[in-house]
Amino acid sequence: MPDTRLSFKEMCAKFDVTPRTLRYYEYIELLEPEKEGRARWYGPREIARMTLILRGRRFGFSLEEIRQWLLIYRQKGTKPQMQAWLDLADRQLAELDKQRKELDVAIADLRALRDTAAKEI
Template structure:
């Protein structure tokens, strides 16, 4: 991997996040950019972490879950992190299946109410 170094603005653009989001991820210690004066720079490690953070958010994981998962890698290594990932993924799959069922029930109820109302109109 090349020795990438992105500025704060470039990092926001690359990952399509707002400056506020990026600052917040730093504040809660998900990211640790290099600092030179008031400037921040993001290397390969931070780019990889940001990719994982955004993927985790897309899957519905909380930022705290993601933070804890990233800390496991730093303290215990890849194998421990993968074990935790499997456990997190199992819990999230159950949660997503429940949300899917709730959505399907809501859609069916709305469709039924819509059809009943349409029949009343004649």
């Protein structure tokens, strides 16, 4: 993969994102593709960053949190980045656990109301 470069269109297809999303990630400095005239080329670094961005979004991190986390690597290296990741992950795990508990309560309430309504029919 060292020589792999994807065009703008290929990058959108590979990651199943819209052109608008890809342009926005570039605008907020999450991605920095090589530019040749109007063409954009995404190398291994940008492909890896996009993988991390989408993974972070799936875990519920904001784009700003992801941007800051990626910036740590550039400024301070791997170890500080991993420590920042652990801190972010611990915080997000606690938030997801809280959301799961709230969903469990909502599901139990809805199920009880549904069962009550079903009995009345």
